Amino acid sequence: MSEGTPSRGFAPLNWVARRARSVYHCEISCDDDCFKPVPNRSGNEPFAAILNRRISRRSLVKATIAGAPLLALSTSPLGSQIFGSAPLTSSVGAASSTVGLESIPHDNEDAIKVSEGYGLNVIIRWGDAVLPGAPAFNLNGQTAEAAGKQFGFNCDYNGFFTMLPGQSNRGLLAVNHEYTSGVDMFPDYDSDAVNEEQVAIEIASHGMSIVEVSRAAGGSWSYDPASRLNRRITGDTPMTLTGPGANSIYTITDTDPTGTTVLGMLNNCSGGQTPWGTILTAEENFHQYFANAEGVRGADRYGVPTGASRRHWEDFVDRFDLSTDSNEVNRFGYLVEIDPYDPSFTPRKHSAMGRFKHEAATVTLSDDGRVVVYSGDDQRFDYIYKFVSSDRYNIFNRSANLDLLSHGTLYVGKFNDDGSGEWLPLTAGSGPLATWTNAGVATFTREAADAVGATPMDRPEDIEVNPVNHRVYIALTNNTRRTAEASVDEFGRANGINSANPRGPNAHGHILELTENGGDAASRRFTWDIFILCGDPANAEDNTYFAGFDQSELDSISSPDNLAIDGNGNLWIATDGQPSKLEQADSVYVVPTSGPERGRIRRFMTGVPRGELAGHVFTPDFETLFVSVQHPGEGDGLDEPSSTWPDGDFPRPSVIAAFKDGGGVLGT
Numbered sequence: 001m002s003e004g005t006p007s008r009g010f011a012p013l014n015w016v017a018r019r020a021r022s023v024y025h026c027e028i029s030c031d032d033d034c035f036k037p038v039p040n041r042s043g044n045e046p047f048a049a050i051l052n053r054r055i056s057r058r059s060l061v062k063a064t065i066a067g068a069p070l071l072a073l074s075t076s077p078l079g080s081q082i083f084g085s086a087p088l089t090s091s092v093g094a095a096s097s098t099v100g101l102e103s104i105p106h107d108n109e110d111a112i113k114v115s116e117g118y119g120l121n122v123i124i125r126w127g128d129a130v131l132p133g134a135p136a137f138n139l140n141g142q143t144a145e146a147a148g149k150q151f152g153f154n155c156d157y158n159g160f161f162t163m164l165p166g167q168s169n170r171g172l173l174a175v176n177h178e179y180t181s182g183v184d185m186f187p188d189y190d191s192d193a194v195n196e197e198q199v200a201i202e203i204a205s206h207g208m209s210i211v212e213v214s215r216a217a218g219g220s221w222s223y224d225p226a227s228r229l230n231r232r233i234t235g236d237t238p239m240t241l242t243g244p245g246a247n248s249i250y251t252i253t254d255t256d257p258t259g260t261t262v263l264g265m266l267n268n269c270s271g272g273q274t275p276w277g278t279i280l281t282a283e284e285n286f287h288q289y290f291a292n293a294e295g296v297r298g299a300d301r302y303g304v305p306t307g308a309s310r311r312h313w314e315d316f317v318d319r320f321d322l323s324t325d326s327n328e329v330n331r332f333g334y335l336v337e338i339d340p341y342d343p344s345f346t347p348r349k350h351s352a353m354g355r356f357k358h359e360a361a362t363v364t365l366s367d368d369g370r371v372v373v374y375s376g377d378d379q380r381f382d383y384i385y386k387f388v389s390s391d392r393y394n395i396f397n398r399s400a401n402l403d404l405l406s407h408g409t410l411y412v413g414k415f416n417d418d419g420s421g422e423w424l425p426l427t428a429g430s431g432p433l434a435t436w437t438n439a440g441v442a443t444f445t446r447e448a449a450d451a452v453g454a455t456p457m458d459r460p461e462d463i464e465v466n467p468v469n470h471r472v473y474i475a476l477t478n479n480t481r482r483t484a485e486a487s488v489d490e491f492g493r494a495n496g497i498n499s500a501n502p503r504g505p506n507a508h509g510h511i512l513e514l515t516e517n518g519g520d521a522a523s524r525r526f527t528w529d530i531f532i533l534c535g536d537p538a539n540a541e542d543n544t545y546f547a548g549f550d551q552s553e554l555d556s557i558s559s560p561d562n563l564a565i566d567g568n569g570n571l572w573i574a575t576d577g578q579p580s581k582l583e584q585a586d587s588v589y590v591v592p593t594s595g596p597e598r599g600r601i602r603r604f605m606t607g608v609p610r611g612e613l614a615g616h617v618f619t620p621d622f623e624t625l626f627v628s629v630q631h632p633g634e635g636d637g638l639d640e641p642s643s644t645w646p647d648g649d650f651p652r653p654s655v656i657a658a659f660k661d662g663g664g665v666l667g668t
């Protein structure tokens with residue numbers, strides 16, 4: 001089934017080749033890497049040797065999976081999630097995952113398509129009313145006041161929070177609004193003459209929407225604009241900074257001498273859900289909102305502009321001008337906890353989990369009930385982190401759990417060539433961090449991780465824990481600057497290939513599979529394997545690998561970004577970057593992680609021109625997949641957009657639901 005409208009007169013492939021006028025998420029996070037030629041692949045000899053080593057080890061591990069040991073891995077005594085859509089252990093799953101849907105061909109049409117036998121519907125679009133009093137959306141009459149009550153721009157992460165344990169027909173949908181793109185929002189936008197009202201609208205269009213949603217017979221979903229639980233959080237919403245970075249010399253400002261009250265969250269990309277029913281939402285590319293960072297500590301390492309920002313918010317809002325107060329930028333780049341059930345809850349930015357370009361936050365429990373949060377730092381050659389709380393999750397005391405993420409130990413991943421790995425603690429006052437303070441580690445986390453010798457990765461995106469085999473799946477989206485030869489960059493990071501990042505350049509990205517020692521999420525050591533090396537299996541130069549599955553008839557895939565795992569342990573992968581890499585729209589794929597079809601990838605959903613499919617998440621019964629259609633037609637402006645999805649007039653970032661016709665678990 002397909003949904004959407006025909007494009008307005010563009011040949012299907014034209015939009016792939018057309019260079020966007022302004023693509024914030026490309027220019028800012030990747031310096032337009034996708035639009036540059038991939039460096040030549042001479043010197044790929046080490047790749048084969050490295051991969052062969054990894055594959056032979058993987059075969060041994062595979063033999064273990066077939067037996068019982070993995071099934072005895074960590075199932076926390078507290079590990080049944082009460083709320084939401086991502087159970088810590090599966091009651092649906094089987095040891096050998098299977099997928100029952102047909103792969104669909106790639107395309108570039110202006111419609112969302114899903115596998116035969118599936119349907120979808122649009123739930124909520126940019127500008128739709130979220131709060132009482134929100135006016136109907138008026139593209140030519142936007143105001144900041146209205147935007148603060150309407151569904152924001154560029155939806156990404158979706159969290160589904162049930163009203164009752166295990167309920168799947170009704171709940172709260174929490175949706176990130178990652179960033180704005182003026183050229184795609186305002187018909188009269190001029191990037192060289194941004195006005196104050198446009199800036200205010202953009203700030204109000206960031207953050208998060210929380211809306212109550214329900215499922216109708218037949219599988220489609222709608223939201224209730226009158227629900228008292230609906231909420232908008234914006235780039236101006238007051239938040240509390242917690243943990244060792246709060247109230248420090250790095251976070252106190254003239255307007256906030258306590259160093260604890262921050263206005264707004266920005267660039268919230270993906271996220272996660274805690275066992276006590278709160279959201280963790282991840283501030284990613286926060287650097288782009290600030291200007292004049294000349295001489296500001298960390299400006300180089302975090303890429304904060306030393307001159308004017310491209311958005312020019314600093315022209316109208318002082319706090320974005322770092323020459324006014326350089327500490328303001330240190331109050332962004334965190335995991336933010338929000339209680340979706342309490343519209344009056346003050347969001348908490350938890351500095352104990354570090355300050356970097358957090359892609360997501362994946363929550364699980366250790367064997368002894370401590371909270372473990374995985375989070376990747378999405379930049380070339382940056383790191384994978386793990387936070388372990390000091391205190392234990394208490395299933396009987398929800399309010400006490402709200403403090404768990406303020407105290408704990410932050411680790412960063414080191415991946416050894418032999419398939420082992422270790423989590424290096426970022427502990428101030430010892431080892432390479434002997435002269436550091438706790439506030440310093442919490443604020444300048446990247447520099448602390450550089451100092452302890454973490455492994456530079458190929459842009460860590462989403463991370464998910466498989467509820468069936470308990471392994472941790474990590475998407476590394478791509479890195480065309482990875483070199484086949486050994487090299488070191490200005491921050492001292494090794495940029496040459498290593499066995500966890502074995503392709504230089506890495507145009508298409510890969511997925512790692514990590515097993516914590518003893519199956520305990522709090523373990524200091526782990527083993528790891530390559531699960532998938534993405535690309536076109538028909539192109540030998542891509543050096544693809546799909547967990548050993550016969551590649552002769554497999555689909556192509558590039559740039560894995562968001563991940564979700566169903567109750568059978570199948571991995572659902574959303575991409576971000578396929579148009580420039582494979583000349584096909586970004587898509588959602590599903591792949592078994594065990595059994596005879598382990599590695600057999602199938603394309604389930606295709607997106608629209610310049611649109612990313614993002615933030616996909618299941619309901620607890622796995623009969624609905626919520627997906628954000630982010631930045632359709634991005635960078636084209638509103639005169640001649642390459643996408644007019646979903647309504648045929650102009651592109652509107654929207655959240656959709658996908659479901660099986662007649663009901664049933666997706667993928668079966």
Ligand code: FEO
Nearest residue numbers: 269284359378461
């Ligand atoms: Fe916002 Fe790393 O994607």
Ligand code: CA
Nearest residue numbers: 269270561562
């Ligand atoms: Ca992402």
Ligand code: CA
Nearest residue numbers: 561576612614
């Ligand atoms: Ca992305």
